[in-house]
Amino acid sequence: MNTSLQQHLDDTRQPTIPSPCFILEEAKLRRNLELIDSVQKAAGVTIILALKGFSMYSAFPIVREYLSGATASSLNEVKLVNEYMDVKAHTYIPAYQDHDFDEVLTRSSHLTFNSWSQWERFGPRVAQYNQQNPDARVSCGIRVNPQYSEVATDMYNPCVPGSRLGATRDQLPDELPDGLEGIHFHTLCENDSFTLERTLDALESRFGTLLHQAKWVNLGGGHLMTREGYDTNHLIGLLSTFRQKYNVDVIMEPGSAIAWQTGVLVSTVLDVMNSQGIDVAVLDTSFAAHMPDTLEMPYKPRILNSYHEPVAGKPTYRLGGMTCLAGDFMGDYSFDKPLAVGDKIVFDDMIHYTMVKTTTFNGVNLPSIGVWTTDNQFNLIRSYGYESFKDRLS
Structure with a gap:
């Protein structure tokens, strides 16, 4: 990911990028x-x-x-x-x-x-x-x-x-x-x-x-x-x-x-809990609704600044989506420090095939869409809300 974009995401004083959000570089x-x-x-x-x-x-x-x-x-x-x-x-x-x-x-x-x-x-x-x-x-x-x-x-x-x-x-x-x-x-x-x-x-x-x-x-x-x-x-x-x-x-x-490898899906930790000995982080995005290929193929998406497989001795979490589907989860990832509510989780390479397959299952909002420009600026292209959900139904 572009260094300036990473710094922008890490800076808590920068509220310009919504979550969840697809960001095309x-x-x-x-x-x-x-x-x-x-x-x-x-x-x-x-x-x-x-x-x-x-x-x-x-x-x-x-x-x-x-x-x-x-x-x-x-x-x-x-x-x-x-x-x-x-x-x-x-x-x-x-x-x-x-x-x-x-x-x-x-x-x-x-x-x-x-x-x-x-x-x-x-x-x-x-x-x-x-x-x-x-x-x-x-x-x-x-x-x-x-x-x-x-x-x-x-x-x-x-x-x-x-x-x-x-x-x-x-x-x-x-x-x-x-x-x-x-x-x-x-x-x-x-x-x-x-x-x-x-x-x-x-x-x-x-x-x-x-x-x-x-x-x-x-x-x-x-x-x-x-x-x-x-x-x-x-x-x-x-x-x-x-x-x-x-x-x-x-x-x-x-x-x-x-x-290929042109952008990310930014998400945020909403809750951290322990489920029968397994640490779980619940995100404001969904594998089932926003990243269905991860469950269909299936494949385990890469997360920036994490370990793709569990590392002994490091904080390790099963990541869960925000829908009520029991299978809306992906595990397990390790991090250098424990996750907390508000932390950013950035899924790598999520622009091709992922964006076109999103749904509003369970009424979850679709991720916003933005572009990180060549002059290191974030342009918000589209955000979604109730009308997007309602328009798919009758």
Whole structure:
């Protein structure tokens, strides 16, 4: 975390940062985007923002300085792309709906269909639209399932038996029909370029003939190129070779990589108690409502100025969320000194995927959202209260 931000949080005389609060560090976002931009330029590919991983639209003007587009998986995300990225969306929705398909179509530059039946159902409507609007033509693709993935957690693995995501080779013809120009797959999850290489081998072995017919190939997300140690030179070589081999435009839409390690979730200790021999600290945030991935994946988030695992002899706590869900907790962490009411607990790397999944379960307020700017100032972007909770209900 930025030293000035850390000092700001440590200074009890500074009341400007609310709690709980997501804080995006602008300098770190730009650092990631600069790296991603260097990859797309060197490889001759197009890298776009995936809203499912990062939908903080107040930061989209920064993203637009480096990336030319964004991908959406719902009409609402499509509208956000149009409004704040100022472009039409690359759209993939697992199942399009009659009542909003025409609006999705007019707001998109690319449409990917999840199955052959979806293509057969909606393809004619795209063809009619393209005929009537030649200057706003939409390019269509089909999502495929290469039946290969190295994602260990089934919840995030789109290639498990019975997966509804993408068509297997036996479900597709030998030739792409008129109007179907792209091949799309998404089977990675925070993986490296060597995983991508093995995945491309599986893709080519099953779909090679169709790849030669395609105009573009979307490699989906899960390319964690901003993680320390990622071999971007290997990625650039891999992408360049693939693009030239099939003479296609290559598109990538990383989710985590954009906002990886770009910000924190600040929370405050509300209570400290002992429960049957276990010291517990109750926070003003919630793992279930504000950090659901920690329970779904699951994974144990890192906390700044703490020990990730218990250390004998140091004050150790199980951290609990503020909801009444019994499982809304994460443990155990050690600290250099005992925790007290009012102490700040800062969860690291909480901008990608976390912010987009928050809920108001139990009526808890959503965390505020702010930005720590490159000139070391805190800008509060949004706070939430009763109206945000009420608007989700009826």
